[in-house]
Amino acid sequence: MNSITKLSKDSLTEPMIIMESVDKYYGAFHALKNVNLxxxxxxxxxxxxxxxxxxxxxxxxxxxxxxxxxGKIVVDGIALTKGASIDAIRCEVGMVFQQFNLFPHMTVLxxxxxxxxxxxxMTSGQAEKVARSYLERVRISDQMHKYPAQLSGGQQQRVAIxxxxxxxxxxxxxxxxxxxxxxxxxxxxxxTMISLANDGRTMICVTHEMGFARAVADRxxxxxxxxxxxxxxxxxxxxxxxxxxxxxxxxxxxxx
Amino acid sequence: xxxxxxxxxxxxxxxxxxxxxxxxxxxxxCGAVGGLGIALIRTSVFGVLRRAAATFIIVFQGTxxxxxxxxxxxGLPLLNVTVNAWIAVAIGLTLHASAYLGEIWRSTIMAMPxxxxxxxxxLGLKYWDRTVYIVLPQALRMALPSTVGFLVQLIKGTSLAAxxxxxxxxxxxxxxSNATYxxxxxxxxxxxxxxxxxxxxxHFSFNLEKRFANAR
Ligand SMILES: Nc1ncnc2c1ncn2[C@@H]1O[C@H](COP(=O)(O)OP(=O)(O)OP(=O)(O)O)[C@@H](O)[C@H]1O
Ligand SMILES: [Mg+2]
Numbered sequence: 001m002n003s004i005t006k007l008s009k010d011s012l013t014e015p016m017i018i019m020e021s022v023d024k025y026y027g028a029f030h031a032l033k034n035v036n037l038x039x040x041x042x043x044x045x046x047x048x049x050x051x052x053x054x055x056x057x058x059x060x061x062x063x064x065x066x067x068x069x070x071g072k073i074v075v076d077g078i079a080l081t082k083g084a085s086i087d088a089i090r091c092e093v094g095m096v097f098q099q100f101n102l103f104p105h106m107t108v109l110x111x112x113x114x115x116x117x118x119x120x121x122m123t124s125g126q127a128e129k130v131a132r133s134y135l136e137r138v139r140i141s142d143q144m145h146k147y148p149a150q151l152s153g154g155q156q157q158r159v160a161i162x163x164x165x166x167x168x169x170x171x172x173x174x175x176x177x178x179x180x181x182x183x184x185x186x187x188x189x190x191x192t193m194i195s196l197a198n199d200g201r202t203m204i205c206v207t208h209e210m211g212f213a214r215a216v217a218d219r220x221x222x223x224x225x226x227x228x229x230x231x232x233x234x235x236x237x238x239x240x241x242x243x244x245x246x247x248x249x250x251x252x253x254x255x256x
Numbered sequence: 257x258x259x260x261x262x263x264x265x266x267x268x269x270x271x272x273x274x275x276x277x278x279x280x281x282x283x284x285x286c287g288a289v290g291g292l293g294i295a296l297i298r299t300s301v302f303g304v305l306r307r308a309a310a311t312f313i314i315v316f317q318g319t320x321x322x323x324x325x326x327x328x329x330x331g332l333p334l335l336n337v338t339v340n341a342w343i344a345v346a347i348g349l350t351l352h353a354s355a356y357l358g359e360i361w362r363s364t365i366m367a368m369p370x371x372x373x374x375x376x377x378x379l380g381l382k383y384w385d386r387t388v389y390i391v392l393p394q395a396l397r398m399a400l401p402s403t404v405g406f407l408v409q410l411i412k413g414t415s416l417a418a419x420x421x422x423x424x425x426x427x428x429x430x431x432x433s434n435a436t437y438x439x440x441x442x443x444x445x446x447x448x449x450x451x452x453x454x455x456x457x458x459h460f461s462f463n464l465e466k467r468f469a470n471a472r
Contacts, residue, residue, distance in 0.1 A: 065374055090380040101375035105393050114389060115379035160375075167379060 014077070016041045016171060016202045017062060022071035024057055024226075031057045032068065033226040041170075044197050045204045046213040046234070049223035050249055055206040058223070059173045062204070063093040076170055091119060094164030098176040100156040102148035102163070108135065109144040112163045120167065127166070134162040138192050154185030158192050165196075172196070174205040208253055210238065222246045261436045266445070272428030273449050279414045279424055282346050284407055287353020294358025296387065299365045309358070316355035322416045324348050329420045341422035345414070353410055360402050364395040401468065404461035408454045415450075425449060 017039040024032035031054050039045055047055050060066040061073060064086045073080040075089045103111050112131035116122045122130070135141040138158040140151075148156050157177055164172060174193065178186045190212050197203060197216040207213065213220055214234045221231040222243070230243045238254075241247050259265065297309040316324065328351075329344040339347070368391060376386040396403075418427035429446035433439040 063378055065377060087380060087382065090378060093378070095375075095378035097371060097375065099369075099371050101369075101371035103372065103375070103390055103394075105397070114385075115381055118385045118389070119380040119382075164379070 014041060015039060015074075016043070016076055017204075018072070018074040019058075019061070020072040020074075022061060022068050022073060024054075024061060024066060024068040031226050032061070035071070035226075035228060037221070037228065039171075039202060039204065041202055042200045043202055043218050044216045046217040046220045047204065047206045047223060048208055048213070048220065048249070048253075049229075053223040054226040055223055056175050057226075059095075059175055059204055059206060062171070062173060063090050063095060065095075091167060092169050093171045093173060094167055094169035095173045096157070096160050096164055096175070096177045098180050100148070100153070100160045100180075102156055102160055104148050107145050107147055108140070108151070108159050111148070111159060112144075112166045115163070116166050130166050130168075131162070134165045135159070137165070137195075138162045152185060153181045154188045157181065157185075157189045161189075161192055161196070169201070171202040171204065174203070174207065176206050176208075178207065178209060210254065214238065222249065224249075258437055259435045261432070261438050261441060265432045265436060265442075268432055269425065269428050269442075269445060269449065272423055273425045275423065276411070276414050276425040276450075277453075279342075279345060279349065279417060279422075280407070280411045283349030283353050283410055283414070286346075286350040287357055287410070290350060290354030291357025291361060294354055295361035295365055298358065298362040313355045313359050316352055317359065321348070321352055321413050322419060324352060325416055325420055341417065341420050344420065345417040345422050349410065349413065349417075352413070353406070356406050356409075357403065360399050360406060361395060364399040365391060367398065368395055398468070401461045401465035404457055404464065408457050408461070411454055411457075412450065 015038045017037070019035055019037040022032055022035040023030070035058060037058075047058065049055055057066055061068050062075060062080075064080060067082075076092050078085050078088050078092075080086065080089055102108075103114070106114065109128065109131055112135060113124065113127040116127040116130055117124060120127075132141060132144070135144050138161055140155055140158050140162065143151060143155060143159075148159065151159065161177075177193070178189050181189060186209070190209060193203075193205070193212065194215055203216070205212070205217075217234045219231055220234050220237040222229050222237070222241075222245075224245050230237070230241060230246045232241070237246075238250065241250055294309050294313065297305045298313075300306060325345060325348040328348045329339065329341065332339045332344065372390055372394065373386060376390045381390070414424055415426040417424050418430065421427070423431070425446055429442050433442040436442065
């Protein structure tokens, strides 16, 4: 489009994600209650909170894996409404799941090449080049002709990260990316994510890995019962939480 | 005049066996196309179409195949559509196969882990790309044992065409048996031909199932 909108879109002050009064129900259950959230371009946001508090629901609304009842979500200047805007937003928002969700009938390389070819309309040569570079980046290029089932959990999750990166999204969403992993594999995935954080990409990460939060987060938000209860920079959040529920929660996860 | 059972009679049976093969092949291929459509409609977001497809399946699974063939053979002429026995049977078996394959494939599509479709959506893949590259390759592979199992049923089902007078293997067996007065030998031969076709398929299906079970 014209250069003015382009400029304002790219300027650092423009929020990458805006959620305004978002409400979400599962049947009669009120899963998100009047959620307001603004994420700046390049910001690293960590979301934590007890099980069932709506963390997954919140980030799944951002790429419309879940619809919402009311409110407004704008991603990279695109308002999320039914129809074409969903496709446009999904191109710009990558997601990494707790259960990896790699395509089991495709090799690692094919997993990474599919969306760039079908969505970005790259040739297979271009897509392979991109895929190889990101697989290199997550240090797994030596396994790229294997099938997901032949890899360890940590390796699969790194492939899933590479697969999302191959679309060159402006935002990366992570939904508890390390909680399905054996303890010895958590570090390799967290290290990969920490290295990504230096790229300037906007990242939203649901995690209880407090070391990760301290290392990369610009801001931590705490959710309970479908609401954002508290938000603060990681140092403040961990050392001086204001809310009683935040303190209880932190006591539970840091206590042992 | 009573014929003796000889080379010519066996040739008649083999000739007719080709029609059994052709009928099964046509019904399976056309039924696969129809079944794929049914399965995709049944898993789609379009409620009205979904219910229509469900009704189709209920009707074809809930009535005997022979009745279906009768209705098509005697019913289409009432609509001023003239059909010979061959066309009527081919249509009947195709609809029958569409209903069964549609139901088999619907169930494996629905059994796919939700995360697969979600990951595909999150990557920006649209419905057809998700269906062609993610859903169907996995769902059809999972359905392979039961699909081959159904093919065996379909092959045996073609024998009902004999009743409305189409000369496939079973009908040819009746003709030869009437001419030679050797029903036992003739129908043993007929049975052996069906068996030679169906048993390897059943065995293949069984092995696939075992292999998939082990892979899990
Ligand atoms: N598909 C669904 N249908 C009905 N209720 C749902 C559905 N998905 C989630 N919920 C409910 O919504 C609430 C929020 O779920 P959500 O998955 O967002 O929580 P979470 O904070 O991610 O929890 P966890 O830490 O266990 O992943 C929970 O109470 C959950 O039971
Ligand atoms: Mg969750």
